[in-house]
Amino acid sequence: MALDAAERPVTLGAMEERQSRPSFRRPTTEGPVAKTILIALALGFLALFLVLPLVAVFIEAFRKGVGEFWGALGEPDTVAAIRLTLTVAAIAVPLNVVFGITAAWAIAKFEFKGKAFLTTLIDLPFSVSPVISGLVYVLLFGAGSFLGPWLKSHGIEILFAVPGIVLATVFVTFPFVARELIPLMQDQGTGDEEAAISLGASGWQAFWYVTLPNIKWGLLYGVLLCNARAMGEFGAVSVVSGHIRGLTNTMPLHIEILYNEYNFVAAFAVSTLLAGLALVTLVLKSFLEYRYGDEIAAAKKH
């Protein structure tokens, strides 16, 4: 491609001549017209289908002014929904972080039979509809189930209570951390840990001082995605929650109730919080990809 420029003696006159000529188009790219059309198509499509819904959330929320907006957010039921969402995420995300790290350790640091199958099983919740993710717990703990009567006689509430919501959220966000860490730790291999152990470190020390610093950005990336999904999950939680206002309503469920009551400003006001979370997630995610791209395996595979 650059042959002509390199081999011709570059004199001032030649350069001037080259600049005044109509620019030469490489054979491996499209013409300016096609280029402009493609960029316009891509940007137009993204603006219409992706950006417009995001912008609409904020505009609808402030439709009746800032006062209404804050009023809607101050409602006791809304505050309860925010608190429940934070509680559920605070339980579900750490559980899946512990699972993700242990699963990645077992899968990435050792060679054993059935590894590929185990990895497929870990990804399973991604291919299950959110509604079915909730349904499985209704079938497991519900009135007609094997466990249902026993739970009832012991006064343990799982369905239509917080434990059910946590379980459904754990199910839905199950693969996030693990699938981020497994390829990353596989890429990193076992050399560092073997060196640490041959120098006398215990297994824990090798993990704490060698592995964890190696995977911290990948781990943060997985936590970020896991948390966004945990706080925003709707279908699975909707099935197991029972929709009791102020008690078992998470933010997405509260949005649904407000919307169905035609309380649009309040519904969109609560939505702005989740949309804000989504924006923060995207910014942090892009930053991590940009700054620590090498330390986040599979960053582009989502």
Add this chain to the structure above:
Amino acid sequence: MTTLAAASGWRFRRPSVIPGFGLTLGFTIAYLTLIVLIPLSGVAWRSSELGWPEFWALATDPRTVNALKISFGTSLIAALVNVVFGTIVAWVLVRYSFPGRRLVDAVVDLPFALPTAVAGISLAAIYAPNGWVGRWLGMVGIKAAFTPLGIVIALIFIGLPFVVRTVQPVMEEIDKEVEEAAATLGANRFQTIRSVILPGLAPALLTGFALALARAVGEYGSVIFIAGNIPYVSEIAPLLIVIRLEEFNYAGATAIAAIMLVISFLMLFLINLIQAWSRRRYGYGA
């Protein structure tokens, strides 16, 4: 020692000095079994309890059949639209430089980050007859919200990143020399794209299509607000599961769930096949 172990034949795992295999694998399998495998097997268990005739009756119930048809039909259309525009978006992001390219790249992931319920009410507001876009569509006689078209719009939103993020890394790996060779052999740009670039992208496009389709079929939150949920017209299968559960018709809900699970596992299997084929044929695993 290695020779001794090798002589012993079949081995579950290769020896290693790194500790913690038993603990981590044990915990992984226990947690996976408790959280995912036991609950999921409940669907199979409950379906088998129904017995074949009753299961068949529930599965062929006209409302169920219609809901499944609507779910798959709209998902198929949305996935096709996403393959076309997802490829264009990926191409523009990989090949062209323009101001704000990095921002546009980040925006593609928005559907992963924005909760489905938020997307749902927002799309419903935009495409409602008095909404920003719905108003204009109404002028040309198109009704988007509360019709199957609305479902397609929501599913396009949900599925786009799957196509872009599957195709984009493969596009980045395309060797420019192949295009130069095509050009020196006299192919014009269109011929190069059609006969040289697109065939190489085919496995990635197929995988992206299957991923978007699989996600769309199960989607619930972003669809129900814009769909209108009219039985036989715009009622999707996941919603029918919720309706059956609210009626305490667990058998009906389980039957639909079982059908959907079988189909999504088949699709998962298909995606794995495409990737294995792609690795053999093109040397990358889409």
